[in-house]
Each structure stands twice: as C-alpha cells, then as structure tokens.
C-alpha cells in the first residue's frame with residue numbers, strides 16, 4: 240500500500256491545474272458551501288479582525304472571511320500548492336485586504352500572535368505531523384484568539400451500493416488518500432495538549448439522498464476510483480463497476496451517501 244502522506248503526496252493531489260480545478264468545483268457544491276457557512280458561523284468574525292486560513296485551497300473560505308471582517312480587517316491564506324494559491328488570488332483579486340502565499344502548515348510565515356482567528360478546514364488530515372502544525376497555529380494566534388478546524392472521519396461514510404464488499408474495498412483503498420482518515424476523534428485531546436481550550440465541537444453531516452447530482456459525493460466518485468486504481472492496486476474493472484453502479488443510482492434518483500465532518504472551535508490559552 241502506498242500511503243499518501245507528506246508534501247509530495249499533497250502536491251500530487253492538489254498541485255496540478257486539473258486537480259486543483261476539480262477540488263474547486265467540488266468545494267463550490269451546495270454541500271461544501273453549507274460546511275463553510277457552518278464554520279464561519281462558529282468563528283463569528285467581527286469587522287476589523289485579522290484572519291489566517293491555513294490550507295486555503297481555491298480561496299472560498301477566505302473570500303467568506305473577507306466579507307465578514309470587511310476592508311478594516313485583513314485575511315491571509317496559505318497553501319502548499321502554488322496552483323491553489325493562484326486560484327485563490329484570482330478569486331479574491333477584488334478584495335485588497337486579502338492576500339495569499341505558498342507555505343506549509345508546519346512552518347507558517349511571519350511573526351507570532353498576529354491573528355485574531357485562524358481557520359484550517361479539511362487540511363490537518365493531510366499533514367503527517369499534526370502536532371507541529373498545531374504548534375504553528377498556536378504561535379500565530381494571539382492569546383484568546385479563536386481557531387476553527389474541520390476534519391472528516393472517513394469511517395462514518397455510508398454509501399448505498401449493489402455490492403457492499405466492493406464498497407468496503409473501495410473505501411478501504413480511499414483511506415490512504417490522506418495521513419489521518421479518522422482525525423476528528425483525537426483532535427480534542429490534541430488541542431488541549433497544545434495550549435487550546437476546546438469551546439465547542441459540532442457535526443456537519445453531508446447527506447446526498449435520492450437526487451445526488453451536483454453534490455459532494457458525485458464529485459468524489461471519480462477521485463476515489465482513480466486513487467484506488469493508481470495507488471492501491473484495485474483492479475480497474477472493479478473500480479469501473481463501482482462507479483457505474485453509483486452513477487446509475489444517481490440517474491434513477493436512488494442515491495444515498497452520508498459522511499460526518501466536525502468543526503472544532505477552540506481558543507488559544509495565554
């Protein structure tokens with residue numbers, strides 16, 4: 240099994256133009272728009288605040304944060320992928336109080352304690368050294384500043400299919416797409432060990448039932464099939480049959496997909 244961890248693996252998934260555009264399309268679905276709204280609601284940004292979005296991807300959350308803090312505030316985004324940073328810059332070009340740069344979550348640029356709020360959504364599960372990243376998130380936050388993390392527990396994934404053992408093989412293969420496929424269940428104690436007080440943990444369920452066109456699950460299907468074949472030696476015919484079954488269910492309006500993500504809201508202790 241080739242585990243997808245580390246910088247090279249992240250850049251394979253998010254570095255190329257096609258891959259970055261695919262993630263952008265996925266993150267424009269109503270499912271992920273709802274996730275962003277839920278995350279920003281927890282953070283409750285105020286006018287004039289300084290915000291850092293770590294692993295900003297195509298800049299959608301940064302754009303939402305920019306609207307909340309206004310021109311009196313400041314939003315910075317960093318991502319390991321230069322392609323993502325370019326997409327984010329284009330998205331927010333009309334917002335002069337927003338800027339982006341290429342950087343790693345485990346080595347954030349700039350001095351300490353300069354942000355009122357930090358977000359890191361669907362990123363830490365890709366970072367092999369989560370402890371180092373949490374140290375960095377804490378370093379750049381001012382004491383009392385808020386941190387919002389979002390991660391997925393892939394074991395919560397339920398997907399209706401014609402062949403449950405094939406479904407289990409495909410989801411087991413998908414586990415290696417990131418370093419920590421069940422991160423939320425350990426994040427609370429990790430945050431406490433790194434000098435944060437966990438204020439609230441809320442669930443964001445992605446549920447695509449019946450008509451699953453233009454949804455997160457529809458967008459994920461091809462990515463999971465490609466990963467399973469390229470990185471986990473699942474036979475192509477097996478992955479193809481899995482895809483055909485799910486696509487047919489969507490065409491009949493008989494799909495069912497459910498996945499749990501969690502928003503951790505924490506404050507930096509002095």
Ligand SMILES: C[S@@+](CC[C@H](N)C(=O)[O-])C[C@H]1O[C@@H](n2cnc3c(N)ncnc32)[C@H](O)[C@@H]1O
Nearest residue numbers: 253294295296318319320343344360361362365
């Ligand atoms: C699934 S996308 C999420 C994008 C964005 N946070 C959002 O919620 O819209 C994951 C992003 O994390 C970035 N990433 C992964 N590991 C990273 C690291 N160590 N440092 C910075 N960015 C990283 C990837 O390049 C990718 O853009």
